[in-house]
């Protein structure tokens with residue numbers, strides 16, 4: 371059975387202002403969300419981690435495979451009027467938010483489309499709600515997306531695709547998927563993540579020795 375509600379994505383309006391984006395609540399079908407959430411990989415590090423560094427299994431693995439499959443790609447292509455054939459995908463997973471996360475940015479130029487899929491239960495906190503911004507000002511808000519379980523946000527990266535959120539510290543689960551310009555980008559990003567993970571482990575070991 372499909373875990374993702376592609377029909378709901380097809381029916382969602384594409385917003386054009388301040389840049390191209392759309393939001394779909396309950397994109398992960400509510401009847402399977404609990405199982406997907408149960409299989410979310412356990413993560414002890416903050417920051418975004420590539421799936422290759424995690425124990426990806428069960429329903430969560432099935433869901434990533436669906437996101438990486440042709441039905442989802444074709445729906446995004448139709449919605450955004452874009453050809454993603456031959457463009458590699460890149461995934462990262464986040465389990466925790468640091469107080470320093472959420473600063474305004476547009477995403478790097480190598481990203482063509484950014485997909486965010488949130489995996490929290492209902493979100494009560496004031497912080498951590500992603501804002502689609504009209505400018506590089508966190509109060510110049512076009513839309514706010516609470517990272518509730520199953521909510522999908524997709525936007526077309528551009529020099530003005532400003533987004534960010536008020537600080538939040540603690541458990542905040544999200545999957546980011548990008549279609550990127552080339553395979554070299556994916557290799558470079560994975561290398562960068564590995565370096566960063568190594569340096570975090572070294573720091574943790576140094577603290578233990580103290």
Ligand SMILES: O=C(O)CCC(=O)C(=O)O
Pocket residue numbers: 418477486500517533544546
């Ligand atoms: O977690 C989010 O809501 C957004 C994260 C983000 O913008 C990023 O990692 O580039």
Ligand SMILES: [Fe+2]
Pocket residue numbers: 475476477533
């Ligand atoms: Fe971003």
